[in-house]
Amino acid sequence: MTEKVSFMAQPSISIAESIIDYVQGHEHLFSTMLYSKHDVKDSRFQFATASLRVDMVEFDDDHQSGLAHVSYGIHFFWPCNNQDEIDTFQEKLPFEINNNQIVFTLKVHQPWVVL
Numbered sequence: 001m002t003e004k005v006s007f008m009a010q011p012s013i014s015i016a017e018s019i020i021d022y023v024q025g026h027e028h029l030f031s032t033m034l035y036s037k038h039d040v041k042d043s044r045f046q047f048a049t050a051s052l053r054v055d056m057v058e059f060d061d062d063h064q065s066g067l068a069h070v071s072y073g074i075h076f077f078w079p080c081n082n083q084d085e086i087d088t089f090q091e092k093l094p095f096e097i098n099n100n101q102i103v104f105t106l107k108v109h110q111p112w113v114v115l
């Protein structure tokens with residue numbers, strides 16, 4: 001399943017800065033997709049709130065598409081010793097630009113099935 005997240009670039013700043021501001025400011029729109037790559041049925045895992053960061057914005061040669069390199073955290077609780085940890089992961093999120101509208105197409109993964 002795919003989801004689209006779109007927004008207009010801010011005219012007062014660069015497209016890269018618009019992407020950084022929007023992604024980091026709207027974490028809830030991206031966290032579901034990123035979290036779906038992990039074992040979401042295990043209640044010991046959670047998306048680490050306020051962990052989504054854009055590390056780099058890369059444009060293709062035509063400047064009409066590119067990748068946002070992001071990092072985020074997954075919080076894991078170890079009930080046996082009452083400790084928790086946050087592991088950091090990296091992803092590349094593809095986007096397209098059309099008339100100053102930036103569109104991310106995000107793939108939401110289906111929950112893991114344990115056989």
